[in-house]
Amino acid sequence: MLESLSTMMQLIEEVAAHLKASTARDRTAARKKLDRLTALSSTMSLTLEVKR
Numbered sequence: 001m002l003e004s005l006s007t008m009m010q011l012i013e014e015v016a017a018h019l020k021a022s023t024a025r026d027r028t029a030a031r032k033k034l035d036r037l038t039a040l041s042s043t044m045s046l047t048l049e050v051k052r
Contacts, residue, residue, distance in 0.1 A: 014033055
């Protein structure tokens with residue numbers, strides 16, 4: 001779980017950098033990383049729900 005949080009924090013930093021650059025390529029990269037972040041957070045949420 002800590003690995004997932006670390007990965008999510010890294011993705012957030014990368015998304016912020018892409019959005020600051022504000023080129024079309026960077027916006028596309030940011031969107032893809034946000035999609036990955038969404039998948040990770042969803043998986044983590046389901047994992048926590050199962051552990052209840």
